[in-house]
Amino acid sequence: ICITPPEPSCRNVSCGGEDLAPHGSCVSGICFCSIPWFGPNCTEEYLAPKFMTQEIHLNASEISYLIIPIGNISGSKPISLSLRNYPLGMFIKNSTIIWPSPKVGSFHFLTEASNIVGSDSQQTLLQISPCYNANISSISKSQFWTKQYIWLSGSVVDSGSCNITLASLPVSII
Numbered sequence: 504i505c506i507t508p509p510e511p512s513c514r515n516v517s518c519g520g521e522d523l524a525p526h527g528s529c530v531s532g533i534c535f536c537s538i539p540w541f542g543p544n545c546t547e548e549y550l551a552p553k554f555m556t557q558e559i560h561l562n563a564s565e566i567s568y569l570i571i572p573i574g575n576i577s578g579s580k581p582i583s584l585s586l587r588n589y590p591l592g593m594f595i596k597n598s599t600i601i602w603p604s605p606k607v608g609s610f611h612f613l614t615e616a617s618n619i620v621g622s623d624s625q626q627t628l629l630q631i632s633p634c635y636n637a638n639i640s641s642i643s644k645s646q647f648w649t650k651q652y653i654w655l656s657g658s659v660v661d662s663g664s665c666n667i668t669l670a671s672l673p674v675s676i677i
Contacts, residue, residue, distance in 0.1 A: 518545040539620040551621025552578035554614075558626045566634050569593075569602040571627070576616050578623075587613040587624070605631045636662045 518534035519526030526545035527536035536545035555575040563569055573595070576582060584595050589612040593602040600614065610629040615622055639657040646652070 549579040549618065549620045550577065552576050552582045552616035552618055552623050554616065554623050554625040556625065558628070560628045562630045562632065563605060564632050564634055565605055565607050567605065569605045571600040573598045573600060573614060578616070579618055579620070582616050582618050585615045587615060607631050607633045632662065634662055635659050
C-alpha cells in the first residue's frame with residue numbers, strides 16, 4: 504500500500520470549509536467527500552427526499568383512466584420513485600401514478616422516493632366508486648315442479664359519479 508501525503512493545496516480541513524469539521528479526505532490534492540457531502544471542497548450537501556404532503560385522499564370513478572401527479576418532492580436529484588402495496592395494474596411513469604383500469608373499492612398504498620442519502624414515503628388513500636346503482640324493486644318466490652326459484656326484479660341506473668348518462672336498464676334475475 505502506497506499512501507501519498509496530502510498536497511499543500513488541499514488540507515483535510517479544506518474538504519468541508521475552514522470553519523467546519525472535515526466532510527471528506529484530501530488525497531493527492533483532491534477532496535474525496537463523505538456522504539452526504541459533495542463538490543470540489545465537500546461543502547455541498549445531498550439532501551434526502553421529502554414529500555411536501557405525507558398523506559393524500561382521492562376519490563375517482565371506476566371508468567376513469569386514473570392519473571395522479573406525485574407532486575412536489577424536495578431533495579437532491581436523482582430521486583427514484585416506487586410504489587408499495589399498490590393495486591394490480593398501477594404503475595409510475597414520469598413522476599405520475601397511472602392506473603388504466605381502476606377497480607371499485609378502497610385502496611391504501613405508499614409512494615416511496617429515495618436517493619443516495621435517504622428516502623421518504625407518501626400514503627395515498629384512494630376510493631373508487633361505481634358508475635351505477637342496482638335497485639331491486641321486487642323479490643318473489645315460485646316453484647316449478649320440485650325446484651324453487653327466487654325472482655329479483657329492478658333496474659341498473661347511473662349513479663351520477665361518472666359524468667356519463669346511462670339509461671335505466673330493467674333487470675330480472677332468477
